[in-house]
Amino acid sequence: MKKDTIFEFFRILAEHNPAPETELEFSNxxxxxxxxxxxxxxxxxxxxxxxxxxxxxxxxxxxxxxxxxxxxxxxxxxxxxxxxxxxxxxxxxxxxxxxxxxxxxxxxxxxxxxxxxxxxxxxxxxxxxxGAETFAVDTHVFRVSNRTGLAKGKTVDKVETLLDRRVPQPFRRDAHHWLILLGRYTCKARTPECWRCLVVEQCEYRAKTPEPKAKAGVSRKAGAVIS
Structure with a gap:
C-alpha cells in the first residue's frame, strides 16, 4: 500500500470514528x-x-x-x-x-x-x-495489516515494525484501535465483509467478498465498519 493510500485509509477511518477506544472496561x-x-x-x-x-x-x-x-x-x-x-x-x-x-x-x-x-x-x-504512539498487534491487527497490504509481515514483530514505519501523523496514536475494530467487526477471519467496509477502495485484498443475496422478503441494511 502506497503512502498516499495509507493516509487516505486512516483518514476515512478517523472521519467515521474520531476517538476510538479499547473495548475493555477499567477505571484506572x-x-x-x-x-x-x-x-x-x-x-x-x-x-x-x-x-x-x-x-x-x-x-x-x-x-x-x-x-x-x-x-x-x-x-x-x-x-x-x-x-x-x-x-x-x-x-x-x-x-x-x-x-x-x-x-x-x-x-x-x-x-x-x-x-x-x-x-x-x-x-x-x-x-x-x-498516550504513547505504540502499535499493539493482536490477531485482528495482524490479519488486517496483511490482508489489506498495509503492513505485510510473517511475524507479529515484523508487522509492528512496519506499522511504526508506515502509519503517518495524525493517525499514529489511534491506528491500532481502528485496525482492531476493523478486524473484529468487518474484516473478519473467515469471511471479510468487504461489501460494507469503509476502506474497501484502499484495500489491496483481491478476493473481495460480494454482498450476500438477501432472502426473499427480507431486507438487508448495510452496517458501518465502526460505530
Whole structure:
C-alpha cells in the first residue's frame, strides 16, 4: 500500500470514528493492566463480564494482593487459562507494591518485566494509559495489516515494525484501535465483509467478498465498519 493510500485509509477511518477506544472496561491504569493481561486468548466481552464485580472491589495492586490468588480465581474462572492468569496478576501486583509504590510504570521495557506482560500488553497500556504512539498487534491487527497490504509481515514483530514505519501523523496514536475494530467487526477471519467496509477502495485484498443475496422478503441494511 502506497503512502498516499495509507493516509487516505486512516483518514476515512478517523472521519467515521474520531476517538476510538479499547473495548475493555477499567477505571484506572492498574485495572487496565490487569484487564489486558486477562484478555490474552479471551474476548473483551468475556473479560468485561468477569471484571465488573472484581473492579468494584479492587482498584489498587495492594487490594489485589489482599484478595489473593484463590479469591481472584473466583472472579475470573469464566476466562480461559484463568489459573495461570491469576498467578501472574497476583505476582505483578506484588511487584508493583514492592518496587513501584503501587503505580504502573510508564515505560514499555519495564512493563514487559512484569509476570504475564508481553510486548503487546505493554503496548496497549502505553497507548491507552499514557498516550504513547505504540502499535499493539493482536490477531485482528495482524490479519488486517496483511490482508489489506498495509503492513505485510510473517511475524507479529515484523508487522509492528512496519506499522511504526508506515502509519503517518495524525493517525499514529489511534491506528491500532481502528485496525482492531476493523478486524473484529468487518474484516473478519473467515469471511471479510468487504461489501460494507469503509476502506474497501484502499484495500489491496483481491478476493473481495460480494454482498450476500438477501432472502426473499427480507431486507438487508448495510452496517458501518465502526460505530
Amino acid at each position: 491504569t492498574y485495572q487496565l493492566l490487569v484487564a489486558v493481561v486477562l484478555s490474552a486468548q479471551a474476548t473483551d466481552v468475556g473479560v468485561n463480564k468477569a471484571t465488573r464485580r472484581l473492579f468494584e472491589q479492587v482498584t489498587t495492586p495492594a487490594q489485589m494482593v489482599a484478595l489473593g490468588e484463590e479469591g481472584l480465581k473466583e472472579h475470573i474462572k469464566t476466562i480461559g487459562l484463568f489459573n495461570g492468569k491469576a498467578k501472574n496478576v497476583i505476582a505483578l501486583s506484588e511487584i508493583l507494591v514492592r518496587d513501584f509504590g503501587g503505580a504502573v510504570p510508564e515505560d514499555r521495557d519495564t512493563l514487559t518485566t512484569l509476570p504475564g506482560v508481553g510486548r503487546k500488553t505493554a503496548n496497549v497500556v502505553m497507548n491507552c494509559a499514557f
